[in-house]
Amino acid sequence: MAQNPYVHLGWNPVPGQPGEVAKLRTQLANSANALQTAYEKIDKLLGESSFWEGDAAVGFREALDGDLPKYMKDAHTSLTQAAGHLGTWHDGLTSRRELAHKYDAEAADHKGDLKTANSRHEAAQKDPDLKLAGRTFTEGPELEAAQARLNAANDRLSDAVTAVNNAQGALDAVMRKARELEGTHEAEARALATALKDSTKNLAPEEPGWLSKALSWIGDNLTNILSVLAAVAGLLALLCTGPFGIAMLLAAGALSLATMASRLSDPKVRESLKDGVTKGEFDADFWENSVGLAGDLLGAVPGLGAVSRGLNGAIRSTINASEAVSAGQFLGRFADDTVTAANRITTAGSYNPVGNWVAQAAGGSQAVRVGMDYVSPVAGVLTSSYGLAAENIDALDSDAGKNTATGVDAARAGLFDGPAAFSIVRNTAAALR
Known part of the structure; x- marks a missing residue:
């Protein structure tokens, strides 16, 4: 199993390798170009053979003419369209991977903030001044000092809780964005599959006949x-x-x-x-x-x-x-x-x-x-x-x-x-x- 490059998110919201997609796109484009060249040469040979007469000429033209040039031209069109769809997918995949890396970095920061906030919260909970709330003091300077210390401890605890909530909220928000990115990626993948299938519609030869089946x-x-x-x-x-x-x-x-x-x-x-x-x-x-x-x-x-x-x-x-x-x-x-x-x-x-x-x-x-x-x-x-x-x-x-x-x-x-x-x-x- 390939290693997850987004360790802080915890999963890969945009699976795919742009390099492999680019390689496949290049192969399809090269194949399309080869078919186009072959089609042009056959078309040229058919044109030049018009000056050639006799049974051999007729056999030559029958061998090259008919459905073969059409299938080659249609296949060129199909492969060209497929290569274009893969090019679009490659660009989108690259962009989404960059965004996923951005979210992964943000998740790392927010996890660090949450860890710090949790440590601060734990320390604030252990503040000995919070225990002053259960003690009795006589009125005067001693009571005022104790109240001030208790208020300060409560303020620190409240600030720590707010920091935890803020850090957790920020982490949840970036995780939600990553999930939305994953949904977009899956929708684009389905669209690519449909586009690749449509690129061959009405372009391939007819299904095999009864003898072939x-x-x-x-x-x-x-x-x-x-x-x-x-x-x-x-x-x-x-x-x-x-x-x-x-x-x-x-x-x-x-x-x-x-x-x-x-x-x-x-x-x-x-x-x-x-x-x-x-x-x-x-x-x-x-x-x-x-x-x-x-x-x-x-x-x-x-x-x-x-x-x-x-x-x-x-x-x-x-x-x-x-x-x-x-x-x-x-x-x-x-x-x-x-x-x-x-x-x-x-x-x-x-x-x-x-x-x-x-x-x-x-x-x-x-x-x-x-x-x-x-x-x-x-x-x-x-x-x-x-x-x-x-x-x-x-x-x-x-x-x-x-x-x-x-x-x-x-x-x-x-x-x-x-x-x-x-x-x-x-x-x-x-x-x-």
Whole structure:
């Protein structure tokens, strides 16, 4: 916190640094001048290009003409106005700071006077002659002398009280002026803010169109969007057969890896994970991010298994080939073997202990067993969709909702996706031997 330069007032009624304001004003003025120079050069080039004909000339004029010169001119006007407002604020700030220093000096003097007056008042109260009022004297010179001494002591006490009141009144008056100065300063600051805002009115380009807004929204919600897409692709891989199901299996793996990369690229996520590991801060954010990363990794396992087995098959085929294999042939074998491996993964299924237990409890029903395979993918679509919706709909954004979604995802990972991923990794490892 910056030190208060008005120690006798006790607070800073006019916060602000004239030097910083002057520096910003200079920067705005320089920027305005640069825009003006650029505008003049573009205008000159457009004028000189009138003698230039052909497609190149038309392209040149289209590149420089249109809204660009207008925006540059308007921006110059805006920055010039803003620099002028800051100049006015700088002068007013400097003047008010000088007045605040004057009040601070007066406050110091009045505090000194008040201290002196209080000391005088304390001494006058202790004057022994004041005690004469309670004593009895015989009439004559002795009584007259005592009365004179008592009157003098009372006069000194009265003068001391008057001095205290006067000093306190003067100090209160300068403090009141300082408060009024503070009010003026705040009013001027609000006026400056309004003036700076008005300086850009109708001067900036139009607001971004729907495409720009859509791209911005996607960037802000990329992790949640990828998570939803990965969950939907995983569900479609289970629902569909043939080439489309295989494509969805590979897409789910790629989208899960993309979700993980997007999640880890967020500094807040990395900081939350770091605090949990190094400081033991296992809060809701830590568990949400940890479970999310675990889910991303488990969702990528089927696709990674297929790609690993496909790459292994392509390498072995190339090694055992009787003649040289081109890059195109290698990639073709890699694609074919990956699709074959993905088809094996989708048709073979994966180990699902919870599904087996439930099916056995239901009398060994195959329909129940198959239905249990859909529990985790469907729940994944629901929790990921909730995460995306909660980020954009205030009514859905609650700690209870997020914690519930995290709990569901953790249960999916531990009871369904984890064992399934282990089964795929085990089978893949066996195939790579």
